[in-house]
Amino acid sequence: MRKRTLNRLQNLALMVLFITAVVQLSQIPLLSGDWANRFQAFLTHSTDSSGGQTANLSSVLSAVHIVVTGDSEYGRYVQLYAPADGPLFQQAGPLFQEALGSATEVGATADKTLQEALDTPGIYMDLTTELPLAVVAAWLGEETSYDRPVRAMALTTEEESAVLYLCSGDGSIFRYYTALPSSAVIDLSGGYPPNNGFFAFESNYATLAPYTVLTTETISVPLIQASLPAGYSSYNLLTSLDFNAHTGYRYQESSGTEVVMESPRTLRLSPDGTVTYDGSREAASSLYQVTSSSGSPSAVEALQSGIKLAAALTESTGASPLYLRSITETDAGFQLIFGYRCTNLPVVFSDGEAALTVTITGRAITAFVYRCQAYTITEENSALLPAAMAMAIASLHPGCSLSLAYVDGGAGTLSAFWLET
Amino acid sequence: METYRLKNIAILILLLLNAFLLTLLGYQHMQSRQSDSDTVEQLRVLFSGNQLSLADSVDPLQPVLSPMTLSRNTETEADMADMLLGGGAEGASQGGGIYSYTSAAGSLQFRSGGSFDSIQLSLPVTDISDFAISFCESFGYQDIDIQLAGSGGTVTAIQYVADVPILGCGLTLVFRDGSLTEVSGAHISLENAALSSEEQLTCVSALVRFLDYRSSAGIICSEVSSVSCIYYLVESSSTLTPVWQVETDTYTYLVDAASGDVSRL
Numbered sequence: 096m097r098k099r100t101l102n103r104l105q106n107l108a109l110m111v112l113f114i115t116a117v118v119q120l121s122q123i124p125l126l127s128g129d130w131a132n133r134f135q136a137f138l139t140h141s142t143d144s145s146g147g148q149t150a151n152l153s154s155v156l157s158a159v160h161i162v163v164t165g166d167s168e169y170g171r172y173v174q175l176y177a178p179a180d181g182p183l184f185q186q187a188g189p190l191f192q193e194a195l196g197s198a199t200e201v202g203a204t205a206d207k208t209l210q211e212a213l214d215t216p217g218i219y220m221d222l223t224t225e226l227p228l229a230v231v232a233a234w235l236g237e238e239t240s241y242d243r244p245v246r247a248m249a250l251t252t253e254e255e256s257a258v259l260y261l262c263s264g265d266g267s268i269f270r271y272y273t274a275l276p277s278s279a280v281i282d283l284s285g286g287y288p289p290n291n292g293f294f295a296f297e298s299n300y301a302t303l304a305p306y307t308v309l310t311t312e313t314i315s316v317p318l319i320q321a322s323l324p325a326g327y328s329s330y331n332l333l334t335s336l337d338f339n340a341h342t343g344y345r346y347q348e349s350s351g352t353e354v355v356m357e358s359p360r361t362l363r364l365s366p367d368g369t370v371t372y373d374g375s376r377e378a379a380s381s382l383y384q385v386t387s388s389s390g391s392p393s394a395v396e397a398l399q400s401g402i403k404l405a406a407a408l409t410e411s412t413g414a415s416p417l418y419l420r421s422i423t424e425t426d427a428g429f430q431l432i433f434g435y436r437c438t439n440l441p442v443v444f445s446d447g448e449a450a451l452t453v454t455i456t457g458r459a460i461t462a463f464v465y466r467c468q469a470y471t472i473t474e475e476n477s478a479l480l481p482a483a484m485a486m487a488i489a490s491l492h493p494g495c496s497l498s499l500a501y502v503d504g505g506a507g508t509l510s511a512f513w514l515e516t
Numbered sequence: 517m518e519t520y521r522l523k524n525i526a527i528l529i530l531l532l533l534n535a536f537l538l539t540l541l542g543y544q545h546m547q548s549r550q551s552d553s554d555t556v557e558q559l560r561v562l563f564s565g566n567q568l569s570l571a572d573s574v575d576p577l578q579p580v581l582s583p584m585t586l587s588r589n590t591e592t593e594a595d596m597a598d599m600l601l602g603g604g605a606e607g608a609s610q611g612g613g614i615y616s617y618t619s620a621a622g623s624l625q626f627r628s629g630g631s632f633d634s635i636q637l638s639l640p641v642t643d644i645s646d647f648a649i650s651f652c653e654s655f656g657y658q659d660i661d662i663q664l665a666g667s668g669g670t671v672t673a674i675q676y677v678a679d680v681p682i683l684g685c686g687l688t689l690v691f692r693d694g695s696l697t698e699v700s701g702a703h704i705s706l707e708n709a710a711l712s713s714e715e716q717l718t719c720v721s722a723l724v725r726f727l728d729y730r731s732s733a734g735i736i737c738s739e740v741s742s743v744s745c746i747y748y749l750v751e752s753s754s755t756l757t758p759v760w761q762v763e764t765d766t767y768t769y770l771v772d773a774a775s776g777d778v779s780r781l
Contacts, residue, residue, distance in 0.1 A: 193627060193628065
């Protein structure tokens with residue numbers, strides 16, 4: 096009995112001394128590592144908070160133009176190509192989210208109504224590309240039952256609650272009442288004093304598309320360097336695209352293009368960085384399947400699969416990230432077009448082709464064409480035409496918009512240009 | 517018997533190990549305290565070299581708060597609406613994270629970021645001070661400032677959590693002719709809040725950032741009278757961000773503990 100008691104005391108002492116030794120070891124900086132942090136976290140029950148669920152979608156959408164109108168008579172505040180992680184979008188985005196979520200459609204409205212409403216304190220967001228409203232809502236973290244294409248959105252304060260306007264690329268404008276209090280929009284707009292920003296319709300360049308966002312501020316953008324990333328290799332691409340990297344069913348064409356066949360799909364890898372895929376609707380790999388909660392995938396579900404594919408292509412090769420330029424519903428499914436972006440400006444190829452074109456048929460990605468490219472920012476600035484001169488030249492072509500972009504002719508140093516679209 | 521002796525030896529070894537580790541930790545603790553003391557001394561020298569005095573009551577070694585991601589608590593919102601609308605308020609979602617509560621006295625709207633506003637409110641109140649104090653105590657508002665003029669007046673307060681004030685979580689109650697006519701403010705709940713372990717600026721670093729800002733922005737002040745770490749509510753992301761509140765003999769400044777940006781309150 097006494098022996099048993101002594102034995103138990105010894106065991107207890109061993110356990111206590113061992114635990115105290117481990118605790119003390121974890122507190123010594125020299126000896127602590129990740130295990131120590133986890134141990135400390137376990138003892139203090141602290142938890143790590145992770146980022147939001149919408150981060151994935153926001154990173155694939157282009158930077159937007161934001162126009163903030165305050166009480167001042169001296170113009171508006173304009174930020175061209177505002178990134179989604181920038182402070183202005185971080186404030187404006189949630190307001191559009193609340194407005195869209197609580198929107199009640201009033202109906203179609205005229206340009207004059209919108210232009211008068213834009214004189215009240217408010218926020219205007221030009222998406223720079225037309226997208227389905229469902230995709231825009233998902234990007235903002237909201238759902239909507241309305242279905243229409245959206246190029247731009249505006250929140251105005253001519254009523255007690257903010258009024259939402261949705262503008263399509265064809266010029267149609269729809270008006271919505273929302274539950275968002277106007278005071279929220281006024282509070283934001285009061286924090287951004289004018290910086291020589293304006294719309295085309297209220298300027299001497301009224302021949303431009305009326306809601307073209309313009310500024311006379313000096314714009315400075317750096318030169319960028321284009322190159323084929325070092326990670327562009329058949330092994331990296333075959334692995335990331337769920338092909339057998341060691342397959343024997345491959346050959347090389349006279350142009351140097353490597354053709355890999357895994358019936359019924361084919362992958363072509365060109366030495367210039369072009370990757371072409373042809374497959375069937377019966378996709379073996381989950382990378383090419385579109386997850387859908389119903390029979391036919393929605394635009395958002397199609398986009399999610401496109402994003403997954405884009406990430407596989409860029410991460411495996413070290414190419415620059417892609418952003419969505421358009422998503423179009425076809426008879427058989429969807430077509431997604433992605434482009435590159437650098438310093439928040441779009442990069443366009445001189446031949447007009449896209450960086451990635453994805454064809455979705457039914458519930459599978461059945462084809463894509465990808466141009467692999469990497470862009471790095473240099474120390475020098477682009478020799479950009481002054482904004483006023485660009486506006487004057489563009490206004491000679493009625494109805495066009497003005498935008499900034501890098502033009503990629505293949506490789507080398509790229510400069511930014513004003514483009515008429 | 518062998519086992520008994522082996523265990524005794526193991527206990528002895530562990531005792532010696534614990535003693536060694538305790539000594540080591542004690543030495544490190546002493547070194548850390550000395551280092552902290554040197555840092556504080558150097559900070560005071562740096563401040564005096566820039567013609568800026570640091571009050572003796574300022575503790576540069578005070579800990580920084582951790583950022584928090586908040587979750588919405590609609591039950592608390594309903595309770596607040598009940599009290600501000602005289603009971604029996606009916607709630608409804610308006611979409612976009614906006615909830616509206618309505619009773620015979622008027623309406624109250626809560627947004628996802630925590631802010632709330634009244635719409636056409638008229639709630640008769642017998643005793644303005646009692647009503648305001650009761651509401652504030654029920655929902656964690658302190659620093660209550662009651663400005664009465666006859667049967668009307670304004671009450672302002674700020675929400676505290678764990679004795680820390682939250683900038684951006686204020687409350688304004690406006691009374692006219694014995695009735696509550698306007699309510700606006702913001703309220704957060706710590707239920708299901710998640711702490712972030714991202715590194716934040718220490719008090720010493722924040723004071724150095726403030727010193728840099730003072731030099732570059734050319735602001736005029738000669739003394740830092742107090743420094744405290746408080747929270748700032750970022751409604752758009754429903755997060756509490758720690759900021760260092762630096763009170764000087766001219767204005768009060770805020771140093772963002774994550775980015776180091778300095779702004780004037």
